[in-house]
Amino acid sequence: MARKKKEECPSVPGWLVSFGDLMSLLLTFFILLYSMSTISLEKFYQSIRGLTEAFGGRTLQNKETIIQGKKVNLNFPMYPKIKKKKAVQKKLNDIKQMLENAGFKAEVVSHGSTITLRLFSDKIFPPGKDIPYKDVIPYIMTFCEKLKDSSLPLIIVGHTDNTPIKSKRFSNNLELSASRAVNILRMFIKCGYDEKALAAEGRGEFEPIVPNDTPQNRAKNRRIEFVIDLSV
Known part of the structure; x- marks a missing residue:
C-alpha cells in the first residue's frame, strides 16, 4: 500500500486568507485617500469663495493670499442672509x-x-399704455416710501400677455413692457429711492407664469415685478 505523501507546506488557515484580503483592501483604500488629499489651491479658493458668499459673507477679493498659503480673514456675520431675507419678506x-x-x-x-x-397690471395701466392710472400713482409712491430706506438692489420688470399690440407708439409687447418698467423706475427715483440700486427691464410675453390660453391666465401674465436679489 502506497504511503500518503506529506505536504511540503502546511495549509493556510481560512481566517488568515480573509484577514489578508481585508488588509489589502484597507491599504488600497488609504492609498486612494492619500491620492485624493492633494489639494488644488485654485479649487480650494473657489470652494471657500462659494461658501462665504452663500452664507452672506463678503466676497473674497484677494485670490493671491490663498494661492500663496497666507491667512485670509473671512467676514462671517451670524446668519445675516437668513435674517435679512426674513426682514425683506416681511416688508x-x-x-x-x-x-x-x-x-x-x-x-x-x-x-x-x-x-x-x-403686481398684476390690469388696474395699474390702461390697455396698451405705459403711464399708470392717476389714482394708482399715490400707491406706487407709498410702496416706494416703505421700501426705500433699505436701499436694496431692486429690478423692476415689465411683463405682458401674448396678445399682439396695436399701437402707433409701441411696435411690440417687449417695448411696451420695458416702457412700463422705466416709468415705474422714474417714480421710485422721484420718491427718493437710490438710483444706483434701481434697474428696469422689459420681458414682453416671453416669460409667462401661466399659459396664455384663457382670459384669466392672460391677466396673470400682465404684471410688473419688483425683484430683490439678496445675493448681490
Missing part, C-alpha cells in the same frame, strides 16, 4: 397687504436668494 408682505386693501392684486414669491413682489 414685502406688508406692502402686498397694503396694495390688496386698496383693491390691487399682488403676490410675494420667494426663490433662493431672490424675493419678488408681483
